[in-house]
Amino acid sequence: MNRQDFPSDFIWGSATASYQVEGAAFEDGKGASIWNEFEKLPGAIADNASGDVSCDQYHRYKEDVALMRDMGLKVYRFSMAWSRIFPEGGGKLNPKGMDYYKRLCDELHDNGLEPWITFYHWDLPQALQERFGGWRSRECAKYFADYVAAAAGELKGRCDHYFTFNEFLGSTDQGYFNGVCAPGLRLSRKERNQVRHNALYAHGLGLQVLRDVLPGAKVGIAENPVFFTPVIDTPEHVAAAKKAFREVNGHFITAIMEGGYPESYLAAEGADAPVVGDGDFKLIGAPMDFLGLNIYYGRLIRSAPELPEQYEIFYDDASTVWSDCNGMFQPAAVYWGSRIASELWKPEAIIISENGTSCEDRPARDGEVYDLFRVKYLRAYMESMSRAIRDGVPVKGYFHWSFLDNLEWGSGYRRRFGLYFVNYRTGERIPKLSAKWFKELIQTCKIV
Numbered sequence: 001m002n003r004q005d006f007p008s009d010f011i012w013g014s015a016t017a018s019y020q021v022e023g024a025a026f027e028d029g030k031g032a033s034i035w036n037e038f039e040k041l042p043g044a045i046a047d048n049a050s051g052d053v054s055c056d057q058y059h060r061y062k063e064d065v066a067l068m069r070d071m072g073l074k075v076y077r078f079s080m081a082w083s084r085i086f087p088e089g090g091g092k093l094n095p096k097g098m099d100y101y102k103r104l105c106d107e108l109h110d111n112g113l114e115p116w117i118t119f120y121h122w123d124l125p126q127a128l129q130e131r132f133g134g135w136r137s138r139e140c141a142k143y144f145a146d147y148v149a150a151a152a153g154e155l156k157g158r159c160d161h162y163f164t165f166n167e168f169l170g171s172t173d174q175g176y177f178n179g180v181c182a183p184g185l186r187l188s189r190k191e192r193n194q195v196r197h198n199a200l201y202a203h204g205l206g207l208q209v210l211r212d213v214l215p216g217a218k219v220g221i222a223e224n225p226v227f228f229t230p231v232i233d234t235p236e237h238v239a240a241a242k243k244a245f246r247e248v249n250g251h252f253i254t255a256i257m258e259g260g261y262p263e264s265y266l267a268a269e270g271a272d273a274p275v276v277g278d279g280d281f282k283l284i285g286a287p288m289d290f291l292g293l294n295i296y297y298g299r300l301i302r303s304a305p306e307l308p309e310q311y312e313i314f315y316d317d318a319s320t321v322w323s324d325c326n327g328m329f330q331p332a333a334v335y336w337g338s339r340i341a342s343e344l345w346k347p348e349a350i351i352i353s354e355n356g357t358s359c360e361d362r363p364a365r366d367g368e369v370y371d372l373f374r375v376k377y378l379r380a381y382m383e384s385m386s387r388a389i390r391d392g393v394p395v396k397g398y399f400h401w402s403f404l405d406n407l408e409w410g411s412g413y414r415r416r417f418g419l420y421f422v423n424y425r426t427g428e429r430i431p432k433l434s435a436k437w438f439k440e441l442i443q444t445c446k447i448v
């Protein structure tokens, strides 16, 4: 059969983040990040693991890029460790740290891949946490803009695609309100809302300086809003899913896409609503070239005219199958998530900037890793993505989380998300069954 499930120019990639894969935590002049500090707290990370070595991609990047080439990947999405480039958060640039990212970009190009770089994937320089309280202060956003301007200038000619931020929640609510991520604080709701706003402001400033420094570059965010799947595909339930998507995500994605907080968010927060500076939303709401969505799962929702918000979210439904550890097996989230975002805001392009699952992977007796669940997961999620494309949703790329097993934040090394298995004792990488499946997918553009 000649059918293709994806266009031949579809952008196939995979994603990682600096703290999760690099290791070399203090090498070549790198400063501490808030995660290098947070990991010292007993129990903050499962098994009290640290990112000091991790996958050691800092030293093994050539090997990893060769594996990416063999898989046929077109793109590698990775993040830069801000404190590698500015050990103190600002001031003097550390050329050795910057050089690593230049070499990585060059290696990717030499192997036929494009780098897509994330500026901020949660590892704030510790110096800025100590100096200003991190994202509690607007100062931090200004330092972010300086970092972006300097690093982007250094990367001129080497990288054309950037994400300002990855998942706002992980560096705002989870770091400053729930305390499960660095810096591990539990602040008030009002302070949390300000932290959220300061991060949005940083995104806006970062976007502006990128436009100045690299006018030809394509820029977006990688965000993980709460996604909704209508219980059945009828107009009233679809409308309910859209309304909820806009309102429930009012503090991040809606604020960015609409250039302001929706009334529902401001009303719900009342006196705790953030202080917004003059002109903030002109920056925050500036147009982007693509919208990156990290889609893992979604909640089922129904239209509920009898309720004040007019929808009801199902938090516990029998149709939900829990995957190993990281959430739910809900392939429909990709279709509905991308379709609803597209209908609401008409972004030029949507990139599924992350999707994947952790499994209890381990080598079998023959040395292979048979991650059967991940293959099943991928098949189903790819069907859902293909359906979105058929229906005209502008999904242009898919970046699998993750290329290789890595440090899964508070869960340490227990959760394995990779297409490649990593033996953390030896550093060896072993392709899982899913890596072979994904290679076939890329080669044929068919769900095999």
Ligand code: NOJ
Residues within 6 Å of the ligand: 017, 020, 166, 167, 294, 326, 354, 401, 408, 409, 417
């Ligand atoms: C979200 C984050 O961006 C990434 O860092 C994390 O490891 C994956 N999803 C899996 O939880």
